[in-house]
Amino acid sequence: MFKHILIPTDGSPLAEQAVDRGIRLANGFRAQVTLVTVTEPFSVFSLKPLQLSLTESEYAEAMQQRGRDLLAAGAALAQELGVPLDPVVIEDEHPYDAIIEVADARGCDLIAMASHGRRGVSALVLGSETQKVLTHCEIPVLVFR
Template sequence: MYSHLLIPIDGSPLSMGAMQTAMAFARDAGAEVTVLTVVEPFHIFTVSPEQLQAKRGEYERQARAHAADLLAAAEREAKLLGVRCEVVQVESDDPYLVIVETASKRGCDLIAMASHGRRGIAALLLGSVTLKVLTHSKVPVLVYR
C-alpha cells in the first residue's frame, strides 16, 4: 500500500494530532516516515506578533529551537510506535512548495497532513497550505481534520 509517508507539522494542536494519527497509520502499514517542519524566515514588515517583538537573530534562534522541539516530539512518537523516522527542517516563505518538493525528492508515496494549521489571517488571505499542497502535489494527500 504505502511505504513512505511525508508528515508536515507546524506545531498547531491539529497538526500534532494529525502527526500522531499518521504515525499510527504508518505503523499499521509498515511504512517509514519523514516529518517536515518549515520555519518562516524573519521579515521586517510582518503581522506576526513574534516577529514584531524580536530582533532577527533572536527570532531565528527561537524559530529553529521551536522547530527542533516539534521534530523531537515526532521522533519520540515514532520511536514509541516502532516507526522508522527521519526529520527535516527547512526555512521558506512557501511551505506548500517545500512540502511538495520534499515528498518528490524523498520518494514519498503519501503526504499526511492536517486540514489547517496556525496560519490564521494569512491563510484566509493567501489560501491554506493544505489547499495549495492538494492543488500542486502529484503525490496523494491524506488530510486529517
C-alpha cells in the first residue's frame, strides 16, 4: 500500500516510539523510509548556551552531529529489519515546513509521526508540529499516540 514513509523525530521518548513503530510498519509494507530530524538555525540573538559559545559554522556542525546521533537508533533498527532507510538532518525555523518539504521532495506517500503529547491550555497556546503537519500537508499522516 505505502512505498515510501517519512518518519520525523525530535529525539523525545514519544517520537522514538513512533520511529520504532513507523519502521516496523514500513517493514510490513516493504516500504522504504526517510528518517528526518529538523535542527534549529543559528541565531545571533539567541540566549541558548550552545549558540552563544560556538561560531556559526561550529554550531552547524554540532547540530548536524546531534541530528545524526538522533537518527542512529532508527537507522540501526531499519538495518536489522532490512528496511531501506535514508537519514536526513535538515535545518529550518519551522520543523513542520521542513517535514512537509522533505516528504514532497522525496516522493513520500505517508508521514508517520508522534502526537505532541500536550493537553489543555499548553496545547492550545503552543500548538504542535504534528498539528501543523496535519493542517498544511496533502500527504496522508499517521499519528502514533
